[in-house]
Amino acid sequence: MEETQRIAIGALATHTGANIETIRYYERVGLLPAPARSSGGYRLYGTNHLKRLNFIRRARVLGFSLAEVRKLLTLADQRRRPCAEVRAVAAAHLEDVKGKIADLKAMERVLADTIARCEAGSGSHCPMIDALYTASSPSRWRRLAR
Amino acid sequence: MEETQRIAIGALATHTGANIETIRYYERVGLLPAPARSSGGYRLYGTNHLKRLNFIRRARVLGFSLAEVRKLLTLADQRRRPCAEVRAVAAAHLEDVKGKIADLKAMERVLADTIARCEAGSGSHCPMIDALYTASSPSRWRRLAR
DNA sequence: GCTTGAGTCTGGAGTTACTACAGACTCTAC
DNA sequence: GTAGAGTCTGTAGTAACTCCAGACTCAAGC
The missing domain is CATH 1.10.1660.10 (Multidrug-efflux Transporter Regulator; Chain: A; Domain 2)
Structure with missing residues (x-):
């Protein structure tokens, strides 16, 4: 004590x-x-x-996040621990993490694809640069990235 | 033109x-x-x-990152596009993305596990809070999270 | 008691990639 | 000529630290 x-x-x-x-x-x-x-x-x-x-x-x-940590600490400080609330914070965060994983996986796919095309490229121009300069709108890329 | x-x-x-x-x-x-x-x-x-x-x-x-974008733009601006350099930037970034995915997946696992234990918990104390207060060192958690 | 060197103090600025103002000015259409 | 939408600059705020300068404190050795 x-x-x-x-x-x-x-x-x-x-x-x-x-x-x-x-x-x-x-x-x-x-x-x-x-x-x-x-x-x-x-x-x-x-x-x-x-x-x-x-x-x-x-x-x-x-x-x-620090805001979430703050909330968890507040909950932990209460002697009668509100488990349901803690679980809610954690579950929301878990959903967040899952979303980020999905986003990153989509990025990974596009990157790996483009790099692969780069490796196979003849050399006169770069497929990576081309892909980024291509006229398709960023919103389409964003769709692609989900 | x-x-x-x-x-x-x-x-x-x-x-x-x-x-x-x-x-x-x-x-x-x-x-x-x-x-x-x-x-x-x-x-x-x-x-x-x-x-x-x-x-x-x-x-x-x-x-x-904006720093990477800057590099890509510089490379794209050169008329003779150095595909190899572009690929290097992209490949480095891809490694980064893969690392982040691995980290997030580890987080996901620990979070899901703890939340599951939370759901099964009797109610007297919260497994999530316990897990965070547990004496194991953060470096062990970090190892866990790879 | 004194010195030395490592540890610590405060306050402020820098980081990334934006976003959000306030208050003044410009442009276009009626 | 005027109204209302658009734009201007400059500054400050966000998250989560990190770094720095210049002053001060602490413990150990002599």
């Missing part, structure tokens, strides 16, 4: 793998509570900060 | 689907050459601008 160890920002950074500047940034934007300070003004972090920062980093690795 | 029609920025925006502000932005950062001006200072675009802007938009749809 009580927090005895207090570590400086550099140590927290090493323990979590986060950047020092990022830690200060998270404090500035209110994701990480302001820690205690030494007499000289150094930030002194306890285990709660360590846990919270790890939470943030794990959520970020999973692609949650 | 000669350009007779000259259209205002709004018309160019409608023709390409680009935003007016974006067109001015592309000019500011040097992707689109500064067009002629009317006596009152309005920008007047010709067909070359139209083609170039479409090129940029198609490349952006395929996920090329």
